[in-house]
Amino acid sequence: MARRSRKDEILQAALACFTEFGVDATTIEMIRDRSGASIGSLYHHFGNKERIIAALYLEGTAQYAAQLEAGFTNAASAKACIELVVTGYIDWVVANPDWARFILHSRGRVEAGEMGDALREANRLHVQRMLQMLAEYQRQGAFKAMPVECFFSVVIGPSHDFARNWLAGRTQAALTECRDLLAQIAWESVSA
């Protein structure tokens, strides 16, 4: 934990490999080659491959969640909040495409591993904080009535779907061009 080194170098190298070859096809050897670290060093810092994956996943989602929650404190209305969920997500994906692609495809794997509980707990807290911040608007009747799981899928689902396609290179349209439209539709979809 010197500057921002070794551990981070390894994580960056791992992400680059995951992007290029896929998580399963990436070997420890590849990460070693790209990071410049030795195999021993790699294991010294992370213990095993699964923990590299989990570290990358948890750091990514934590960063995204922190950024989103920070934005929320400045949002002045229910509409601003919902739009922020969408634009914040899209902005983060555009700024961190490799990380986003990795996270979008590795959730199941991390959930199934030894850090699954940590992930679920982090997620539960994030959702809880989001709900708290929206609670007042909710009480004021700003939103359509619907199951909470449905609510989040309606808000962020189109963006997830579009982002997946965009990150896979399956789409002509730029993600940024649809940013505001997706935010607007999200609000319309859940507002009362």
Add this chain to the structure above:
Amino acid sequence: MARRSRKDEILQAALACFTEFGVDATTIEMIRDRSGASIGSLYHHFGNKERIIAALYLEGTAQYAAQLEAGFTNAASAKACIELVVTGYIDWVVANPDWARFILHSRGRVEAGEMGDALREANRLHVQRMLQMLAEYQRQGAFKAMPVECFFSVVIGPSHDFARNWLAGRTQAALTECRDLLAQIAWESVSA
């Protein structure tokens, strides 16, 4: 030498293994054990593991697409069409959860493999046929103006997102309970 056999038995066994262990963690040996076929027979019919995956993927998407397109011919309005996209999807997922989970997680892999072109071509044709069937309503101004990729993500994105969570056991709410709500929101989101 049963009725409709060997190849299908292998495919069913493969899907069961993929569901239980994940695609990567499933070995040929496991598929052999569960299908009752010999390794030789397995390779006689499919050639390699990747082709088992691709066959399962392509058959699943083809079946879903055929069912959806069949429903479209009976849909009497733009609203009915859009709602059908959502309800048809959800119904198929509920009826074939293992297959749906597999397809939701293996697209990138199949796209990257030797059947990638076949997949893309099948997909292109499906999208083209869908657009043709919606073209008349579109001309009548039934829909908001937006990029076509955005349109599909807005319609089906929430359902994809919800289905992913539901299939992963991350949700309390039943998928079927949200079926009509999601269909209704999809129509509101894209209608002019």
Add this chain to the structure above:
Amino acid sequence: MARRSRKDEILQAALACFTEFGVDATTIEMIRDRSGASIGSLYHHFGNKERIIAALYLEGTAQYAAQLEAGFTNAASAKACIELVVTGYIDWVVANPDWARFILHSRGRVEAGEMGDALREANRLHVQRMLQMLAEYQRQGAFKAMPVECFFSVVIGPSHDFARNWLAGRTQAALTECRDLLAQIAWESVSA
């Protein structure tokens, strides 16, 4: 043993495969593809892969030996005989390069297999007949004194060596251009 069929077709296909891929890298499947016969037919005629190899080997050496011995009966002198051994060999190699290459590389394999004894016996008889035909000249003192194994190596060794290189594409010079020179040197090397 109808016309000159099936069995021969299989043998020809096998030789073509051996030439293109090597004996070990050639699979029964490849021979089946190239011959048009079914796997069953292939096994009906030959029983196993080793016997295809042996059949091809023995037929090739028998044909060469027969041709050489036929020529010997017309040779009028010790010199003519020795030269014939060389020119006959080179002519046969030039006329049957694939067969020659196969034979040059598969002797050990056939010797080690179930037809090893048959091969050795055929060879013994061939050598014996050759020696008989040379016996008179030998008695007349036409040749240098040397062990019989040495004698044959001296006569045919340079041609074997050159033919190996030529068949492997390692030589610029044409085999035919050296034919008479090699024959002449062979005679000089063994004549008293």
Add this chain to the structure above:
Amino acid sequence: MARRSRKDEILQAALACFTEFGVDATTIEMIRDRSGASIGSLYHHFGNKERIIAALYLEGTAQYAAQLEAGFTNAASAKACIELVVTGYIDWVVANPDWARFILHSRGRVEAGEMGDALREANRLHVQRMLQMLAEYQRQGAFKAMPVECFFSVVIGPSHDFARNWLAGRTQAALTECRDLLAQIAWESVSA
């Protein structure tokens, strides 16, 4: 972690297996058993079976070539040179029969593999150096005029042929007994 080890131990074990079972019939498992190395170590050092074969081949031919070229610098006449080619070869074969047998039978295989270019280049240089050392005698008219490829086959062909038979156990006569005779004949065959 012995003296001059692992890699050499593996090479020695491989050669012993090739001698006993043949190159194709030798499995990595056999080499592992005989060398005492683990499979992982084997692959750590050589990467794959083909590279074990190539290493053994190239080291053998390099050793022989070096020995021969060293002898050449002390040869005082054209005759001495030509005889040395033969006697040097025979001596090396007698001293390293397993290695010689392996080399005599694996050239095509190595040429066809990834080290093919390295082999051809090493060979080209060796031939070039030999020709340089003979160039002066050649200018003095010591040799019969003939294509260079023919020249080498005439000199060494009988020895190659005899050595092949001897190494395969097909000959009664000892190789050493024919050594000087073969050398003498080689000189007679190419001298002007």
Add this chain to the structure above:
DNA sequence: AATGAATGAGTGTTCATTCAT
């Protein structure tokens, strides 16, 4: 004589992980 689906032991190779230095 012919067919080809089925078999399964055996192969080369991979790769996460360990551990002595």
Add this chain to the structure above:
DNA sequence: GATGAATGAACACTCATTCAT
């Protein structure tokens, strides 16, 4: 903290051969 040679269980896949039709 760092190193990298060594390990070996596990894997996908091959292919000669069999046999019911």
